[in-house]
Amino acid sequence: MKTLLFILLMAVLPGLGFSQTSSDSVFILPDTVQAFTLENFYGALLENHPLVRQARLLPDAARQEVRFARGAFDPKLEASYNTKEYQDKEYYNKFLAAFTIPVWFPVDPKIGIEQNEGTFINPESSIPSSDDYKQLFTGIRLPVGRGLFTDERRAAVKQAQLFTEMAEAEQVKMINKILLEAAKDYWQWYFTYYAYRLLSNNTRIAEEIYRRVNLNASMGEASGIDTVQAKITLQQRLIERQEAYLDFLNQGIKISNYLWDPNQNPLQLSPSVAPVLTGDPESLSTQTLNELMFMARQNHPELQKLSIKLNQLEVERKLAVEYLKPRLDLQYSFLNQPITPDGSAQSFSLGNDYKFGVDFSIPVLLRKERAKLGQTKLKIRSTQLERTQAERDILNQIQQVYNQLTNTQLILNQQSAMVDNYERLLDAELLNLQLGESDLFKINVQQEKLIQSQMKFLKLRSEYEKLKASLYWAAGVRNLNATR
Secondary structure, eight states, X not given: OHHHHHHHHHHHGGGGOOOSSTTOTTTSOOTTOEEOOHHHHHHHHHXXXXXXXXXXXXXXXXXXXXXXXXXXXXXXXXXXXXXXXXXXXXXXXXXXXXXXXXXXXXXXOEEEEEEEEOXXXXXXXXXXXXXXXXXXXXXXXXXXXXXXXXXXXXXXHHHXXXXXXXXXXXXXXXXXXXXXXHHHHHHHHHHHHHHHHHHHHHHHHHHHHXXXXXXXXXXXXXXXXXXXXXXXXXXXXXXXXXXXXXXXXXXXHHHHTTOBOTTSOBOOOOTTEEOOOOSOOOOOOHHHHHHHHHHHHHHOHHHHHHHHHHHHHHHHHHHHHHTTSOEEEEEEEEESOSBOTTSOBXXXXXXXXXXXXXXXXXXXXXXXXXXXXXXXXXXXXXXXXXXXXXXXXXXXXXXXXXXXXXXXXXXXHHHHHHHHHHHHHHHHHHHHHHTTSOOHHHHHHHHHHHHHHHHXXXXXXXXXXXHHHHHHHHTTSOOTTOOO
């Protein structure tokens, strides 16, 4: 009986092999199933995922901020008309139209025409009747104190431009976060898929063993207890397979959360695709670690955001320094130069036909201005300290994940060797069965240990890839070959 049992076991157990070669039946996809690589998954995600599209709106929103700030430099057309008539007397009739062109350097050219007439008009505003009470003017306003080097308008534009860079860094941060979550879910899907295939394979073996043991028992060549043992093993395998199937189904639904068509309609993961791991897990060298740390220092979105914030605060500091200066504005306007209201031309003359003004003011104690400067300096120092700590945290996180990755690689190698050894033990137990020194119970024990070892190896492969994705995310760069 034991010889017959050995023969049937040898006929069905070779499918248990779990080597890392391409010939391994567990990892060979059926012809009806297509490989869905991580890069394919990333491509579909980056193309249509709503959160990715939302992240791509950030630079557009920032550009609108720049446009809003530049609105302070828009040319301005203005006009006003005032008249008064009382008791059949025209007190005054005043009209003013002007065109102002703000420029980056604080000189605001202005050109306009005014017409003032009336019985009781202010002599200061009166215009000779020879010019039909009209007067052309063109002039400039120049701050030589506060506002010469920077002012609110220029500071607002500079900060808006820096906000554009910050939005781009935030976009990278958001997309990298989505890619990390997607990678973890993909490799969990990988684990559940091949765990289900492995347990399905072992369930088929248990079914065949039970069928043959039951047949032998009916012929009197096996005991009833062997049938019970084979039945228990089959029931255990069926339960494990069903649990694995549920995990596989739910993880597939989770993967579907990332899949959308161009019209923002959700897509369902096709049952004809499966995750794959191309090649064996490779150890990352210390050179790779150093490169990731260098890239993190240079391009990590969190550090970039803090650096941009420092630049914005520097703009704010310069504006605060500017407010410590006295306000001294000069205004000069030519009157009826170089043309007169009737259209005749004449030469410029600085000393004739002009208006000139000087505005001066300065707070005596400058408490508000000095407080603003002090607050800005404190913000700069606080942000510098925050960035220093953030850089240290990021580099330490990279080192921690790298250590986990290296340690997992070592455990993975040991687990692979353990699987091979369990296979050898099972082969030895089968040989003992042939020699009459073993039974079905011992075979089941060794098979159970082999299955547990195989599942752990599969889990470690999945965890290794998750850690690799976490390493690239910690460095602030996109994982693997995703370049979109």
